[in-house]
Amino acid sequence: MSKCAVILAGGKGTRLKPFTISIPKPLVPVGDKPILEHLIKKLADEGFTDIIITVNHLAELIKAFFGDGSKWGISIKYSIEDKPLSTMGPIRLIDSLPEDFLILNGDVLTNMNFNELFSFHTNKKSLFTIASHLRKEKIDYGVLEIDHEKLKIFNEKPEIEFRVSMGIYAANRRILQYIPENKSFGFDDLMLKLLSINENVNVFTHDGYWLDIGRPDDYEKAINDFAEGII
Numbered sequence: 001m002s003k004c005a006v007i008l009a010g011g012k013g014t015r016l017k018p019f020t021i022s023i024p025k026p027l028v029p030v031g032d033k034p035i036l037e038h039l040i041k042k043l044a045d046e047g048f049t050d051i052i053i054t055v056n057h058l059a060e061l062i063k064a065f066f067g068d069g070s071k072w073g074i075s076i077k078y079s080i081e082d083k084p085l086s087t088m089g090p091i092r093l094i095d096s097l098p099e100d101f102l103i104l105n106g107d108v109l110t111n112m113n114f115n116e117l118f119s120f121h122t123n124k125k126s127l128f129t130i131a132s133h134l135r136k137e138k139i140d141y142g143v144l145e146i147d148h149e150k151l152k153i154f155n156e157k158p159e160i161e162f163r164v165s166m167g168i169y170a171a172n173r174r175i176l177q178y179i180p181e182n183k184s185f186g187f188d189d190l191m192l193k194l195l196s197i198n199e200n201v202n203v204f205t206h207d208g209y210w211l212d213i214g215r216p217d218d219y220e221k222a223i224n225d226f227a228e229g230i231i
Contacts, residue, residue: 002049002050002098003047003048003049003050003098003101003102003118004048004049004050004051004052004097004098004101004102005043005048005050005051005052005101005102005103005104005114006051006052006053006054006090006091006094006097006101006102006103006104007026007036007039007040007051007052007053007054007104007105007106008054008087008090008103008104008105008106009024009025009026009036009053009054009055009062009106010054010055010056010057010059010081010084010085010090023058023061024055024057024058024059024061024062025106025107025213025214026062026106026107027061027062027065028107028213028219030109030213030219030222030223030226031223031226031227034065035106035107035108035109035213035222036053036062036066036106036107037065037066038109039104039106039108039109040066040069040072040074040076041072042114043074043102043114044072044073044074046113046114046115047115048074048102048114049074049075050074050075050077050098051069051074051075051076051077052076052077052078052079052094053066053076053077053078053079053106054078054079054081054090054091054093054094055078055079055080055081056080056081056082056083056084056085057084059078059080062078063078079093079094080093081093083184084184085182085183085184085185086184086185086186086187086189087105087185087186087187088179088185088186088187088189088190089179089180089182089183089184089185089186091103091171091175091176091179092176092179092180092181092182092185097173097176098173099172099173100118100121100122100170100171100172100173101170101171101173102114102117102118102168102169102170102171103168103169103170103171104167104168104169105167105168105212105214107167107212107213107214108166108167108168108210108211108212108213109209109210109211109213109222109231110166110168110206110208110209110210110211111208111209111210111231112131112166112168112206112208112210114168116204117129117131117168117170117204117206118170120170120202120204121170121171121172121202121204122170124202125172126170126172126200126201126202127171127172127174127175127194127199127200127201128169128170128171128172128175128190128194128199128201128202129169129170129171129201129202129203129204130165130166130169130201130202130203130204131165131166131168131169131170131204131206132163132164132165132166132203132204132205132206133163133164133166133205133206133207133210134161134162134163134164134205134207135161135162135163135164136159136160136161137159137160137162138157138158138159138160139157139158139159139160140157141157142154142155142156142157143155143156143157143158163203163205165187166206166210166212167212169187170204175190178190178193178194178199209225209230209231211225211231
């Protein structure tokens with residue numbers, strides 16, 4: 001059975017300027033390849049045969065680089081956004097989606113097994129599944145806890161753990177009924193909508209490697225990690 005992944009590559013990558021002034025963020029290099037090529041090669045290696053890339057900003061550069069996917073032994077098609085539609089809006093434009101499919105931001109770097117996420121999603125007959133990661137962030141301040149204007153606890157530059165969305169999802173085609181047509185509609189909008197109507201959203205946990213290179217600090221870390229063979 002063929003497996004499909006939708007890759008969201010229409011953003012402008014404003015947080016990564018000046019790298020993204022002349023090239024789209026998915027073509028920003030990590031090691032010897034663009035970040036999006038790492039993602040496509042990994043999907044192909046894990047048996048995903050059909051990839052749809054949603055494009056808007058500098059779309060022709062992405063299409064010229066990846067073509068029809070024959071270089072990786074897969075089929076690549078493109079869905080063109082006439083205007084920015086955020087993260088979930090572009091899904092509504094795609095015809096002939098399979099019953100279940102993956103959705104991935106085009107700027108993630110991970111060692112996640114995509115088949116495990118897909119199987120988790122389909123076994124649960126889930127409407128929508130979020131891949132999640134436990135992230136640690138160092139707070140660059142002395143953090144105060146007070147009670148009636150008196151200091152009770154002081155933590156100098158503490159490290160806080162919290163579970164975040166990885167920008168990697170699995171979805172059932174039924175999700176289209178909750179995404180408005182031709183309107184900017186983000187992942188946050190979709191989650192708030194599903195929660196408001198008590199739809200179940202499953203969460204798949206991944207404790208391995210993951211980076212979203214949309215932030216300069218994470219992009220620099222990705223380059224260093226790749227050079228050191230960590231990923």
